[in-house]
Amino acid sequence: MIAFLIKRLMHAVLVMFVISVLAFAIQDNLGDPIQQMVGQSVPESEREALRERLGLNDSFLVQYGRFAKNAVQGDFGYSYFYREPALGVIARHLPATLELVFAATLIIVLLSVPIGVYSAIKPRAVLSRFFMGASIIGISIPVFLTAIVLIQIFSIGITVSLFPESTGWGAWLNGLLSTQGNMPSFGRGYDLVHVVGHWDTNMASWDGLKHLVLPAISLASIMLPLFIRLIRAEMMEVLQSEYVKYARAKGISMRRVYFVHALKNTMLPVITVGGVQIGTMVAYTILTETVFQWPGMGLMFLDAINRADIPLIVAYLMIVGVIFVVTNTIVDLIYGFVNPTVKLTGKPA
Amino acid sequence: MTLKKTLLASIIGATVAGSALLPLTASAEALRIGYSADPETLDIHEQLSGGMLRFSHLAFDPLVRWTKDFDFEPRLATEWEQTDDTHIRMTLREGVTFHSGNPFTAKDVVWTIERLQESPDYKAIFEPIASAEAIDDYTVEITTTEPYPLMLNLATYIFPMDSEFYTGETDSGNDKAEIVKAGNSFASRNVSGTGPFRLTDRRQGVRVDFERFEDYWDTETEGNVSSIVLTPISENASRVAALLSGGVDFIDAVPPNDLERIRESGDVELIEVPGTRIIGFQLNQEKVEAFQDVRVRQAVDLAINQEGIADRLMRGFATPAGQFSPEGYSGHNPDLVPRYDLERAQELMAEAGYEDGFTVDMIAPNNRYVNDAQIAQAVANMLSRINIKVNLRTMPLAQYWPEYDTRQSDIAMLGWHSDTEDSANFFQYLSFCIDDETGAGQYNYGNYCNEEIDALVTEADSVTDLERRNEMLREAEAMLYEDVGFVMLHWQNLAYAAANGVDIEPVVNAIDFPYLGDLVINR
Numbered sequence: 001m002i003a004f005l006i007k008r009l010m011h012a013v014l015v016m017f018v019i020s021v022l023a024f025a026i027q028d029n030l031g032d033p034i035q036q037m038v039g040q041s042v043p044e045s046e047r048e049a050l051r052e053r054l055g056l057n058d059s060f061l062v063q064y065g066r067f068a069k070n071a072v073q074g075d076f077g078y079s080y081f082y083r084e085p086a087l088g089v090i091a092r093h094l095p096a097t098l099e100l101v102f103a104a105t106l107i108i109v110l111l112s113v114p115i116g117v118y119s120a121i122k123p124r125a126v127l128s129r130f131f132m133g134a135s136i137i138g139i140s141i142p143v144f145l146t147a148i149v150l151i152q153i154f155s156i157g158i159t160v161s162l163f164p165e166s167t168g169w170g171a172w173l174n175g176l177l178s179t180q181g182n183m184p185s186f187g188r189g190y191d192l193v194h195v196v197g198h199w200d201t202n203m204a205s206w207d208g209l210k211h212l213v214l215p216a217i218s219l220a221s222i223m224l225p226l227f228i229r230l231i232r233a234e235m236m237e238v239l240q241s242e243y244v245k246y247a248r249a250k251g252i253s254m255r256r257v258y259f260v261h262a263l264k265n266t267m268l269p270v271i272t273v274g275g276v277q278i279g280t281m282v283a284y285t286i287l288t289e290t291v292f293q294w295p296g297m298g299l300m301f302l303d304a305i306n307r308a309d310i311p312l313i314v315a316y317l318m319i320v321g322v323i324f325v326v327t328n329t330i331v332d333l334i335y336g337f338v339n340p341t342v343k344l345t346g347k348p349a
Numbered sequence: 350m351t352l353k354k355t356l357l358a359s360i361i362g363a364t365v366a367g368s369a370l371l372p373l374t375a376s377a378e379a380l381r382i383g384y385s386a387d388p389e390t391l392d393i394h395e396q397l398s399g400g401m402l403r404f405s406h407l408a409f410d411p412l413v414r415w416t417k418d419f420d421f422e423p424r425l426a427t428e429w430e431q432t433d434d435t436h437i438r439m440t441l442r443e444g445v446t447f448h449s450g451n452p453f454t455a456k457d458v459v460w461t462i463e464r465l466q467e468s469p470d471y472k473a474i475f476e477p478i479a480s481a482e483a484i485d486d487y488t489v490e491i492t493t494t495e496p497y498p499l500m501l502n503l504a505t506y507i508f509p510m511d512s513e514f515y516t517g518e519t520d521s522g523n524d525k526a527e528i529v530k531a532g533n534s535f536a537s538r539n540v541s542g543t544g545p546f547r548l549t550d551r552r553q554g555v556r557v558d559f560e561r562f563e564d565y566w567d568t569e570t571e572g573n574v575s576s577i578v579l580t581p582i583s584e585n586a587s588r589v590a591a592l593l594s595g596g597v598d599f600i601d602a603v604p605p606n607d608l609e610r611i612r613e614s615g616d617v618e619l620i621e622v623p624g625t626r627i628i629g630f631q632l633n634q635e636k637v638e639a640f641q642d643v644r645v646r647q648a649v650d651l652a653i654n655q656e657g658i659a660d661r662l663m664r665g666f667a668t669p670a671g672q673f674s675p676e677g678y679s680g681h682n683p684d685l686v687p688r689y690d691l692e693r694a695q696e697l698m699a700e701a702g703y704e705d706g707f708t709v710d711m712i713a714p715n716n717r718y719v720n721d722a723q724i725a726q727a728v729a730n731m732l733s734r735i736n737i738k739v740n741l742r743t744m745p746l747a748q749y750w751p752e753y754d755t756r757q758s759d760i761a762m763l764g765w766h767s768d769t770e771d772s773a774n775f776f777q778y779l780s781f782c783i784d785d786e787t788g789a790g791q792y793n794y795g796n797y798c799n800e801e802i803d804a805l806v807t808e809a810d811s812v813t814d815l816e817r818r819n820e821m822l823r824e825a826e827a828m829l830y831e832d833v834g835f836v837m838l839h840w841q842n843l844a845y846a847a848a849n850g851v852d853i854e855p856v857v858n859a860i861d862f863p864y865l866g867d868l869v870i871n872r
Contacts, residue, residue: 029748030747030748031745031746031747031748031750031751032747032750032751032754035746035747035750035751036747037396037530037531038396038397038469038470038530039396039397039398039470039471039768040397040765040766040768040778040792041397041470041473041474041768041774041778041791042397042469042470042473043473043788043791044785044788044791046469046472049469050469050530054531078531080531081389081531081553081554082553082554083390083531083532083533083537084533148586148590151587151590151594152590155590155593155594155596156590156593156594157594181594182594182595183594184594184596185587185590185591185594185596186383186580186582186587186590186591186596186597187555187556187580187596190578290583290584290587291584291586291587292587293580293581293582293583293584293587293591295552295554295555299554300554303554303583305747306583306716306745306746306747307747308747
């Protein structure tokens with residue numbers, strides 16, 4: 001166990017090293033940060049002086065060497081836009097993103113398990129077919145479109161006048177299909193509850209929760225169909241297996257067969273995929289956060305790219321690399337916990 | 350004894366009467382703004398940008414400010430007088446206090462001007478000023494190196510800072526007054542101005558909070574905004590959605606695709622203002638020999654249908670241009686209008702010996718100006734009709750400027766706003782013969798050079814008789830029009846939208862700095 005964790009720690013360091021080299025190698029293609037920092041009429045000599053002061057004229061090796069030397073001491077550079085250490089900027093934006101990912105994960109778990117199991121048990125039911133059809137559509141709709149549609153329906157509101165308003169039933173149908181739209185469409189709201197350090201939470205106030213709902217649904221919308229289909233497929237396979245047939249033959253109640261024997265074994269591959277996907281979800285937050293102006297890491301990263309805020313871009317990429325390593329490590333740990341036959345250190349059993 | 354009592358009673362009486370009158374005035378209102386960007390820093394001299402100037406108009410006051418019709422309106426300077434060719438004397442408003450409580454006097458103005466001269470972004474603009482001197486507490490004399498007609502234009506950039514507040518050393522031993530670009534200076538974190546709003550909280554990139562300054566000098570304004578929350582919402586669709594859903598009361602930069610939607614919505618109001626930013630193309634004469642021929646340049650200009658682009662592509666969100674200066678500017682020449690004529694363009698190409706045309710590269714940004722990539726595409730198509738085949742490359746802003754600076758492409762797109770709100774600035778940066786010494790022609794991508802025009806504009810800039818000066822600038826515009834030193838397209842409009850009852854129309858202007866201190870809300 002300890003050996004395993006040490007090995008993973010070394011992985012993380014290696015990942016950070018590789019990412020930082022790559023990020024530095026492409027920084028010239030990320031754009032010119034100076035242009036964003038000066039007014040249009042600033043003469044070239046002033047720009048050159050600023051470039052010199054920020055060390056942008058040095059060669060790749062000199063710049064990287066300086067960065068690496070500071071990075072080992074925990075200093076990942078200074079964001080041009082925020083005018084403070086890049087790591088601090090990320091730390092400030094991290095809780096918002098983690099809360100969003102957590103909320104989305106919660107939605108995924110709470111919906112995908114029952115729906116997946118149901119459509120595995122009753123594959124021919126109308127509802128199952130509906131879920132399968134909807135999941136195909138869901139998987140094909142890009143997240144920003146989902147987000148915009150959600151905003152239109154639940155924040156702005158839509159007025160339907162498809163049916164004749166003069167007739168009673170027409171007015172009733174119109175009323176039924178129209179929405180008021182009073183959900184907040186941007187930001188985290190002004191009613192955040194401070195927890196500790198940089199962490200203000202959306203989850204402890206009614207207004208905060210309202211702000212969280214739409215972004216969380218949008219973010220969940222990408223992964224939810226995937227998980228429903230995955231759980232359904234795994235469950236159907238497990239239901240065909242010998243031990244399930246044996247359990248049924250023994251006369252164990254169907255509920256116990258489905259939810260104790262079958263579901264447990266279904267979840268093994270789901271955990272593996274899920275862990276990897278949570279990492280991916282951090283990346284998807286870029287789109288969701290941009291549409292909802294959610295002040296998390298994703299929005300921060302996109303702004304950093306637009307401003308060519310290179311130190312912040314490099315630090316973000318490295319941190320995301322670490323997040324991937326950490327989630328994978330946790331997944332492996334859980335996996336070993338759920339299925340004790342898996343040996344973490346890789347030694348022969 | 351009795352006298353004192355009477356006095357006291359009358360004071361109390363007056364106070365009661367005064368407070369009884371209060372409900373008659375408009376009630377205090379909170380304003381939630383969704384701007385496309387928030388101020389980059391709190392140091393108003395660190396960066397010259399639209400976001401910073403908007404912030405300056407909230408937390409500070411300029412000496413004078415522009416009206417909607419490009420006249421000057423007194424703010425902290427109440428009177429001004431050109432005493433001779435190189436001296437201007439300004440009388441300052443009395444009884445003004447800074448947010449810190451310090452009184453505002455002439456020494457703050459002098460201090461601010463001297464700081465502007467140190468600022469990398471303002472240094473070039475303030476070069477004509479030789480010195481500033483406080484004559485007494487409320488009189489300032491500004492000396493220019495040469496006769497300079499645009500002193501009041503510069504005064505719109507002088508937002509007096511609280512010299513006492515910004516003087517001294519911080520705990521870590523840094524000078525409080527220092528200007529550090531992209532650094533952690535005292536002035537970039539702390540602010541004390543005279544403006545209508547006091548900054549109360551700021552989380553960069555997330556929100557900025559303001560409260561009305563209770564001791565604001567301008568008690569005659571009807572503005573009733575008591576507090577402001579500014580949220581930057583850079584994504585166009587999200588900003589519009591935030592307004593339509595009632596999340597914010599006021600947004601800027603409404604994208605053309607949403608204009609119709611906002612006009613038709615009953616709950617919000619759209620205000621369009623003709624802008625002053627010229628959008629156009631520069632033909633690189635160093636790379637393409639044909640562009641050295643004035644007939645080819647004219648053909649390019651004639652082949653482009655400015656009206657069509659403004660009408661269809663921009664959906665009326667632009668004013669077609671035939672010159673740099675928009676209406677209201679000193680050099681605006683009403684005779685110079687777009688002259689789309691495809692046949693004549695083809696004739697000119699034939700006359701110049703380029704009947705069969707040639708192939709060129711074109712670069713354009715895709716996230717800087719409204720519909721920039723689409724405009725470039727449309728222009729490329731139009732040029733194909735005079736047999737100029739265009740290979741277009743569009744790219745995000747962060748990559749565009751480094752690419753632009755290399756001057757390796759044949760045609761480049763550029764938008765330009767005159768920092769001085771004056772015509773001469775356009776020429777100096779975009780069409781003057783390139784001179785690395787003086788910095789002239791810094792954005793003259795095509796290496797265009799017409800010394801006659803340069804001489805005329807330079808002469809105009811030292812003529813203090815404004816009538817004569819305007820005449821010369823109009824003449825310069827006409828010469829450039831004939832010579833096609835810059836392919837004009839249009840001035841991009843500005844669009845704001847606000848919830849009903851938020852009366853933004855009187856406070857927005859072509860300069861793009863809403864004067865929110867005067868905003869009236871009647872819900």
